Amino acid sequence: MLILHTLISMKVISLSICVFICIMFGPKLYGQDVLMKGAIIEKGTNIRIGLGVITNKRTGKAVGSNDLGLFQIHAKLGDTLTIEKRNFNSTEVVADGHERSIYLIRASTMLDEVTIKGKTKVEDLQEIRWEFRRQGSFYEGKPPLILLNPINGNPLTFFYELFGKTPRKARRFRRYYVNELKLMQVDYFFNKSLIKQYTLLEGKKLDKFILDYAPTAEMVKNWNTYDAANYIRLSAKKYTDTLKN
Numbered sequence: 001m002l003i004l005h006t007l008i009s010m011k012v013i014s015l016s017i018c019v020f021i022c023i024m025f026g027p028k029l030y031g032q033d034v035l036m037k038g039a040i041i042e043k044g045t046n047i048r049i050g051l052g053v054i055t056n057k058r059t060g061k062a063v064g065s066n067d068l069g070l071f072q073i074h075a076k077l078g079d080t081l082t083i084e085k086r087n088f089n090s091t092e093v094v095a096d097g098h099e100r101s102i103y104l105i106r107a108s109t110m111l112d113e114v115t116i117k118g119k120t121k122v123e124d125l126q127e128i129r130w131e132f133r134r135q136g137s138f139y140e141g142k143p144p145l146i147l148l149n150p151i152n153g154n155p156l157t158f159f160y161e162l163f164g165k166t167p168r169k170a171r172r173f174r175r176y177y178v179n180e181l182k183l184m185q186v187d188y189f190f191n192k193s194l195i196k197q198y199t200l201l202e203g204k205k206l207d208k209f210i211l212d213y214a215p216t217a218e219m220v221k222n223w224n225t226y227d228a229a230n231y232i233r234l235s236a237k238k239y240t241d242t243l244k245n
Contacts, residue, residue: 034096035073037070037072039101041069047183051064051179053084056075056079067179068216077097079094079095080092089106091104129170129177140174141167141170185221186216190210199232201236201239209236209239212239
């Protein structure tokens with residue numbers, strides 16, 4: 001009976017110590033400042049999502065992802081981050097201080113009643129550009145100055161392209177279009193399938209390698225498959241050497 005009482009007393013003391021630690025240090029640990037880093041990727045593909053918006057729901061502060069979908073945002077442990085991108089379903093993650101890949105699911109894409117259905121992505125984008133032309137925006141919101149010529153020009157078209165509602169949308173879409181083409185070009189030369197073909201990386205190591213060593217659109221502009229393979233091999237060696245150290 002004495003032994004039983006002793007064991008019970010020890011458990012009570014241990015529990016009290018745990019509760020004390022949680023009360024004293026739990027809030028501090030939970031509210032610790034962290035720098036969240038990651039990449040936004042379209043689910044089911046290796047295409048990174050540029051110009052996404054990452055918002056800290058507690059502070060209301062937001063940052064954007066760059067052309068390669070990479071981002072970083074200051075937060076506290078436990079903060080909820082909302083990740084949004086037009087034409088994608090938004091998602092939320094909890095700030096934990098770890099680098100991560102965040103996958104967004106593409107929503108049904110509609111732009112001025114143009115519905116994108118089962119075609120390649122480039123064809124989808126081209127179709128939308130042509131739809132703006134059919135709606136009267138022939139210069140995608142960027143009219144040439146020659147239109148201001150009172151003899152052979154068309155000043156009305158010039159000012160419509162600058163200030164009209166449809167050209168304004170066309171101008172905004174063109175920026176998105178150019179950015180998407182850059183992302184697709186990078187993805188063509190730097191994707192999981194190719195990386196697995198030339199390295200032994202997998203799982204979290206593979207995800208982190210993609211985050212840390214993704215080339216820029218400018219870098220891959222004149223690449224061929226040999227250049228891509230060479231870059232992947234050399235970068236993977238640097239990465240694995242870093243892991244060893």
